[in-house]
Amino acid sequence: xxxxxxTKLIEGIPTKAICNVTGVKRVTLTTWKIKRIVFPxxxxxxxxxxxxxxxxxxxxxxxxxAMKDIGLSLQKIRKxxxxxxxxxxxxxSVILRVSGDTVEAFTDEGLAWDVLKRQGQGVFVFWQGxxxxxxxxxxxxxxxxxxxx
Numbered sequence: 001x002x003x004x005x006x007t008k009l010i011e012g013i014p015t016k017a018i019c020n021v022t023g024v025k026r027v028t029l030t031t032w033k034i035k036r037i038v039f040p041x042x043x044x045x046x047x048x049x050x051x052x053x054x055x056x057x058x059x060x061x062x063x064x065x066a067m068k069d070i071g072l073s074l075q076k077i078r079k080x081x082x083x084x085x086x087x088x089x090x091x092x093s094v095i096l097r098v099s100g101d102t103v104e105a106f107t108d109e110g111l112a113w114d115v116l117k118r119q120g121q122g123v124f125v126f127w128q129g130x131x132x133x134x135x136x137x138x139x140x141x142x143x144x145x146x147x148x149x
Contacts (some may be wrong), residue, residue, distance in 0.1 A: 009144055010042055010043060010052065010144070011042070011052075011054075011142055011143070011144050012040070012042035012043065012052030012053050012054055012057075012142060012143065013052065013053050013058065013138060013141040013142050013143065014051070014052060014053075014141070014143060015029065015040070015051045015053070017053075017137075017140075017141035018053050018057070018058060018061055020141075021058065021062075021134075021137040021141065022058075022061050022062055022065050023065065024061060024065060029061070032061075032064065035078065037064065037074075037077065037078055037081050038057065038060045038061055038064060038081075038091075039057075040052055040053045040054075040057055041053070041054045041056065041057050042054050042057075052143070055092075055134065055135070055138045056090065056092040056093075057092075058134045058137065058138050059091065059092040059134045060090065060091040060092050062133070062134055063091045063092070063096070064077055064081075064091070067080070067096075067098060067103075070098055072098060072101075072103070076101065076103070076116060079115070079116060080096070080103050080105075080115050080116065083105075083113075083115050083116075084105065084115070087113075089105065089107065093107070094106060094107055095107075096115075101116060102114060102116060103115040103116050
Protein backbone atom coordinates (compact mmCIF):
# COMPACT_ATOMS: atom_id res chain seq x y z
CA UNK A 1 0.00 0.00 0.00
CA UNK A 2 1.37 3.40 -0.99
CA UNK A 3 1.56 6.07 1.60
CA UNK A 4 0.41 9.49 0.50
CA UNK A 5 2.90 12.20 1.37
CA UNK A 6 1.33 15.42 2.53
CA THR A 7 2.62 18.50 0.83
CA LYS A 8 1.97 22.16 1.27
CA LEU A 9 2.28 24.92 -1.26
CA ILE A 10 4.84 27.59 -0.44
CA GLU A 11 5.17 30.86 -2.29
CA GLY A 12 8.05 33.28 -2.44
CA ILE A 13 10.66 34.80 -4.67
CA PRO A 14 14.22 33.51 -4.97
CA THR A 15 17.32 35.40 -3.88
CA LYS A 16 18.36 36.15 -7.46
CA ALA A 17 15.07 37.97 -8.03
CA ILE A 18 15.47 39.94 -4.76
CA CYS A 19 18.90 41.06 -5.97
CA ASN A 20 17.60 41.94 -9.46
CA VAL A 21 14.64 43.92 -8.17
CA THR A 22 16.44 45.84 -5.42
CA GLY A 23 19.88 46.23 -6.98
CA VAL A 24 21.47 44.72 -3.87
CA LYS A 25 24.47 42.52 -4.58
CA ARG A 26 24.29 38.94 -3.38
CA VAL A 27 27.28 39.46 -1.07
CA THR A 28 25.57 42.48 0.53
CA LEU A 29 22.36 40.53 1.03
CA THR A 30 24.40 37.69 2.56
CA THR A 31 25.98 40.17 4.99
CA TRP A 32 22.58 41.56 5.97
CA LYS A 33 21.30 38.01 6.40
CA ILE A 34 24.25 37.02 8.61
CA LYS A 35 23.76 40.15 10.74
CA ARG A 36 20.01 39.30 10.90
CA ILE A 37 19.03 42.69 9.54
CA VAL A 38 16.81 40.95 7.02
CA PHE A 39 16.27 37.28 6.29
CA PRO A 40 14.04 35.09 4.12
CA UNK A 41 10.91 34.22 6.07
CA UNK A 42 9.46 31.67 3.63
CA UNK A 43 12.42 29.34 3.49
CA UNK A 44 15.98 29.77 4.64
CA UNK A 45 18.48 27.15 3.58
CA UNK A 46 22.24 26.87 3.68
CA UNK A 47 23.61 29.18 1.06
CA UNK A 48 21.52 31.79 -0.68
CA UNK A 49 20.32 29.71 -3.63
CA UNK A 50 17.63 27.82 -1.74
CA UNK A 51 16.19 30.84 0.07
CA UNK A 52 12.68 32.03 -0.69
CA UNK A 53 11.62 35.52 0.30
CA UNK A 54 8.08 36.71 1.05
CA UNK A 55 6.48 39.93 -0.13
CA UNK A 56 7.17 41.42 3.31
CA UNK A 57 10.83 40.44 3.02
CA UNK A 58 11.02 42.21 -0.35
CA UNK A 59 9.53 45.35 1.20
CA UNK A 60 12.08 45.15 4.03
CA UNK A 61 15.02 44.85 1.63
CA UNK A 62 13.70 47.77 -0.44
CA UNK A 63 13.25 49.81 2.75
CA UNK A 64 16.83 49.11 3.83
CA UNK A 65 18.07 50.15 0.39
CA ALA A 66 16.02 53.36 0.60
CA MET A 67 17.43 54.16 4.05
CA LYS A 68 20.98 53.50 2.78
CA ASP A 69 20.31 55.70 -0.26
CA ILE A 70 19.37 58.67 1.92
CA GLY A 71 22.52 58.27 3.99
CA LEU A 72 21.51 56.23 7.04
CA SER A 73 24.38 54.03 8.19
CA LEU A 74 23.99 50.26 8.40
CA GLN A 75 24.55 50.53 12.16
CA LYS A 76 21.58 52.89 12.50
CA ILE A 77 19.47 50.73 10.20
CA ARG A 78 20.29 47.76 12.42
CA LYS A 79 19.16 49.80 15.47
CA UNK A 80 15.90 50.66 13.71
CA UNK A 81 15.26 47.02 12.78
CA UNK A 82 16.15 45.80 16.30
CA UNK A 83 13.91 48.39 17.93
CA UNK A 84 10.98 47.50 15.69
CA UNK A 85 11.39 43.75 16.31
CA UNK A 86 11.70 44.31 20.06
CA UNK A 87 8.37 46.16 19.98
CA UNK A 88 6.57 43.61 17.79
CA UNK A 89 6.88 45.41 14.45
CA UNK A 90 8.84 44.96 11.25
CA UNK A 91 9.96 47.22 8.43
CA UNK A 92 6.94 46.15 6.39
CA SER A 93 4.40 46.89 9.12
CA VAL A 94 5.16 50.55 9.84
CA ILE A 95 5.68 53.77 7.93
CA LEU A 96 9.06 55.36 8.51
CA ARG A 97 9.90 59.01 8.25
CA VAL A 98 13.61 59.76 8.04
CA SER A 99 15.34 63.13 8.37
CA GLY A 100 19.06 63.17 8.89
CA ASP A 101 19.72 60.91 11.86
CA THR A 102 16.10 60.90 13.02
CA VAL A 103 13.90 57.92 12.23
CA GLU A 104 10.24 58.01 13.24
CA ALA A 105 7.98 54.97 13.00
CA PHE A 106 4.22 55.29 12.49
CA THR A 107 1.71 52.45 12.81
CA ASP A 108 -1.78 51.95 11.43
CA GLU A 109 -3.09 52.47 14.96
CA GLY A 110 -1.81 56.05 14.89
CA LEU A 111 1.13 55.42 17.21
CA ALA A 112 4.45 57.13 16.52
CA TRP A 113 7.96 56.83 17.98
CA ASP A 114 11.34 58.42 17.47
CA VAL A 115 13.13 55.12 16.95
CA LEU A 116 16.67 56.43 17.43
CA LYS A 117 15.63 58.66 20.35
CA ARG A 118 16.63 61.95 18.78
CA GLN A 119 14.72 65.18 18.40
CA GLY A 120 13.99 66.59 14.97
CA GLN A 121 11.34 67.03 12.37
CA GLY A 122 11.01 64.32 9.75
CA VAL A 123 10.69 65.36 6.15
CA PHE A 124 11.21 62.25 4.03
CA VAL A 125 8.41 59.70 3.73
CA PHE A 126 9.06 56.86 1.31
CA TRP A 127 6.98 53.88 2.38
CA GLN A 128 3.99 53.91 0.06
CA GLY A 129 6.11 54.05 -3.07
CA UNK A 130 8.19 51.09 -1.89
CA UNK A 131 5.10 49.00 -1.18
CA UNK A 132 3.44 49.82 -4.50
CA UNK A 133 6.46 48.88 -6.61
CA UNK A 134 7.22 45.82 -4.48
CA UNK A 135 3.74 44.37 -5.16
CA UNK A 136 4.28 44.30 -8.91
CA UNK A 137 7.83 42.99 -8.59
CA UNK A 138 6.79 40.23 -6.21
CA UNK A 139 4.07 39.03 -8.58
CA UNK A 140 6.57 39.01 -11.45
CA UNK A 141 9.17 36.85 -9.70
CA UNK A 142 7.25 34.69 -7.26
CA UNK A 143 7.51 30.93 -7.47
CA UNK A 144 5.27 28.29 -5.95
CA UNK A 145 6.77 25.06 -4.66
CA UNK A 146 5.34 21.99 -3.03
CA UNK A 147 7.11 21.10 0.19
CA UNK A 148 6.62 18.09 2.44
CA UNK A 149 4.53 19.09 5.42
